[in-house]
Amino acid sequence: MKPGRMLLPLLLLAVAVGCTGGTDLTGKWVVEKALPLPAGPDGETPEGPPGGGPLMEAVFDLRQDGAALTGVLGTHMFDQPISDGTVEGDELAFVMKMEIGTQRMEIPFNGKVVDDKIELTVQVPGGMPPMTVLLKRATDEEILARAGTAPERIEPPEIQPLADDGLARTPPMGWNSWNCFHLDISDAMIREIADAMVESGMRDAGYVYLNIDDGWQGERDPDGVLHPNERFPDMKALGDYVHGLGLKLGIYSSPGHRTCGNQVGSFGHEEQDARMFAEWGIDYIKYDWCGAFRIYENHEMQAVYQKMGTILRETGRPIVYSLCQYGMEEVWKWGPDAGGHLWRTTGDIGDHWKSISEIGFNQHALAEFAGPGRWNDPDMLEVGNGGLTPTEDRTHMSLWSLLAAPLLAGNDLRSMSPETLEVLTNPEVIAINQDPLGRQARRVAQDGELEVWAKPLADGRVAAGLFNRGEEPASVTARWADLELAGKVGVRDAWAKKDLGAFADEFTAEVEPHGVVLVVLKGQ
Numbered sequence: 001m002k003p004g005r006m007l008l009p010l011l012l013l014a015v016a017v018g019c020t021g022g023t024d025l026t027g028k029w030v031v032e033k034a035l036p037l038p039a040g041p042d043g044e045t046p047e048g049p050p051g052g053g054p055l056m057e058a059v060f061d062l063r064q065d066g067a068a069l070t071g072v073l074g075t076h077m078f079d080q081p082i083s084d085g086t087v088e089g090d091e092l093a094f095v096m097k098m099e100i101g102t103q104r105m106e107i108p109f110n111g112k113v114v115d116d117k118i119e120l121t122v123q124v125p126g127g128m129p130p131m132t133v134l135l136k137r138a139t140d141e142e143i144l145a146r147a148g149t150a151p152e153r154i155e156p157p158e159i160q161p162l163a164d165d166g167l168a169r170t171p172p173m174g175w176n177s178w179n180c181f182h183l184d185i186s187d188a189m190i191r192e193i194a195d196a197m198v199e200s201g202m203r204d205a206g207y208v209y210l211n212i213d214d215g216w217q218g219e220r221d222p223d224g225v226l227h228p229n230e231r232f233p234d235m236k237a238l239g240d241y242v243h244g245l246g247l248k249l250g251i252y253s254s255p256g257h258r259t260c261g262n263q264v265g266s267f268g269h270e271e272q273d274a275r276m277f278a279e280w281g282i283d284y285i286k287y288d289w290c291g292a293f294r295i296y297e298n299h300e301m302q303a304v305y306q307k308m309g310t311i312l313r314e315t316g317r318p319i320v321y322s323l324c325q326y327g328m329e330e331v332w333k334w335g336p337d338a339g340g341h342l343w344r345t346t347g348d349i350g351d352h353w354k355s356i357s358e359i360g361f362n363q364h365a366l367a368e369f370a371g372p373g374r375w376n377d378p379d380m381l382e383v384g385n386g387g388l389t390p391t392e393d394r395t396h397m398s399l400w401s402l403l404a405a406p407l408l409a410g411n412d413l414r415s416m417s418p419e420t421l422e423v424l425t426n427p428e429v430i431a432i433n434q435d436p437l438g439r440q441a442r443r444v445a446q447d448g449e450l451e452v453w454a455k456p457l458a459d460g461r462v463a464a465g466l467f468n469r470g471e472e473p474a475s476v477t478a479r480w481a482d483l484e485l486a487g488k489v490g491v492r493d494a495w496a497k498k499d500l501g502a503f504a505d506e507f508t509a510e511v512e513p514h515g516v517v518l519v520v521l522k523g524q
C-alpha cells in the first residue's frame with residue numbers, strides 16, 4: 001500500500017479516539033479508589049482521610065467525540081452535565097458548572113488515562129485540598145449500586161410553624177472545623193482546639209460553640225445507630241471534656257442520606273440521631289441539605305427542616321439549629337418557622353477577597369429578616385486562614401459584625417498569630433455584633449466602590465463601617481443625614497478603641513484599599 005493511502009485511515013482513527021493513545025473514553029466510569037492527597041508546599045503528604053470523599057459514589061457517564069468530551073456526572077447529590085470537555089493525547093479536562101442557591105460554581109477536573117483507567121483530579125472550591133481518584137470502567141452492578149444509593153422518599157410533615165424557643169438571642173459565636181480542616185478532623189484535634197479556645201482568650205471573648213463539621217461520621221449498625229468513625233472514639237467523653245472547659249459542642253448532619261462530604265446523613269434516622277446527639281451533650285447542629293437534593297424537591301425544604309426542628313425540641317435539650325442550604329428558597333422567610341436559629345444565605349465562603357466581598361456586601365436586602373433568635377448566616381469566618389491580608393481580615397470581621405452574622409472562627413486556633421487573635425477578639429467590634437437589639441446593618445450610602453453600612457445599637461448609638469472596596473486609598477464620608485443623626489455626633493473608632501471627637505454633619509476617613517474604618521456614633 002502506498003504511504004498516502006495508509007495515512008487516511010490512521011488520521012480518521014486518531015480523530016475518532018481523540019488521540020488518547022487508542023482509548024475511547026465513552027462509557028460509564030466509577031471510582032476504584034481514592035489516591036493519596038498530593039504533597040503540600042512543605043513536601044509532606046497531609047495526614048487524614050485520602051481525597052475523594054464527595055466523589056466516592058459518583059458515576060461519570062462520558063461520551064467522547066474526537067477531541068470533545070461531553071457527559072453527565074452523577075454524585076450523591078445530583079446529576080450534572082459536564083462542560084468544556086476536551087481530550088488531548090492521554091489527557092482530559094472538563095468543568096462542572098453548577099448553580100446552588102446564589103452561588104455559581106465552576107469546578108475543574110483534570111485527568112490522565114493510564115492503562116484504561118483515569119487518574120482524575122478535582123479542585124473543589126472553598127479551599128479543600130485537590131482530590132485525586134482512580135476511575136475504572138463500571139460494571140452494571142456497580143452503576144446500580146451507586147446510582148441506587150438515593151433511598152426511598154419519606155413524606156415530609158405538614159407545615160406547622162414552630163414558636164421562638166428563646167435560644168440564640170445574639171448571633172452564635174464559636175469555632176467550626178470546616179474552613180481549615182475539611183474532612184480531616186479527629187477527637188484529639190478537637191480537644192486541642194478546645195484547649196486553645198480557653199488559653200487564647202477566645203472563650204472569654206464570647207466564642208463558646210466548638211462545632212464539629214463534616215467528617216466525624218462512621219457507619220450505621222443494623223439497629224440504625226450511627227457510629228462515629230475511628231477518629232472519634234467517644235463522643236460523650238468529648239462532650240464532657242468540652243463542657244468541662246465552659247464551652248459548648250456542635251455537630252453536623254444532613255436531612256439527606258449523604259452529607260456534602262459524602263458521609264452518612266440523618267435521612268430516615270432523624271429521631272434516633274437527635275436523641276443520640278442530645279445524649280452526647282450536643283448544643284448546636286448544622287444541618288446541611290446536600291444528599292437531600294436526591295430525595296426531595298427544593299420547595300419541600302421548609303417541611304424537611306421543620307421535621308428535624310421539631311425533633312430537636314422534643315429532645316428537651318436546648319440545641320441551636322443552623323440550616324445550611326446555601327440560601328435557596330428564600331430561607332430567611334421561613335427559617336424561624338422551621339425551628340431554625342440561623343440559616344446560610346449563600347454558597348460556601350472561600351479564603352480570598354473576592355469571596356468575602358461578594359458575599360459580605362451582598363447582604364443588604366436581608367437585613368429585615370434578622371433579629372434575636374433568627375440570624376442570616378453569610379458563612380463562617382476565614383480570618384487568619386492566610387488568604388486575606390491583615391486589612392482584609394479586619395474588613396471581613398467588621399462587616400460580619402455589622403451584619404449581626406454568626407461569628408464562627410474557622411482558623412487553626414492552636415497556631416494563630418497575635419494579629420489574628422486581636423482581629424477576632426477586639427471587644428468593641430464583638431460588642432457591635434452581639435448588640436442585644438439584634439439589628440443587621442444596611443448599606444446607607446454608596447459611591448462606586450465606597451460604601452457606608454450602618455447598624456443601630458440598643459442604646460441609641462449607631463455602628464457604621466466606612467468601606468473602600470477599591471484598589472486605591474480613598475476618602476469615605478458618612479453623612480449624618482444618611483444615618484438618621486443630626487448636629488454634633490461623637491465618633492469612636494472601634495478598632496483603635498479611641499474617641500476621635502465630635503463632628504457636625506458628617507465624618508470622613510481615609511480608608512486603605514479593601515479596608516474599613518469602623519466607628520460607633522453617638523448623637524449629643
Ligand code: GLA
Binds near residue numbers: 178213260261324348
Ligand atoms: C457544605 C457546607 C460547608 C461544609 C461542607 C461539609 O459545602 O456548605 O459549610 O459544611 O458542606 O461537607
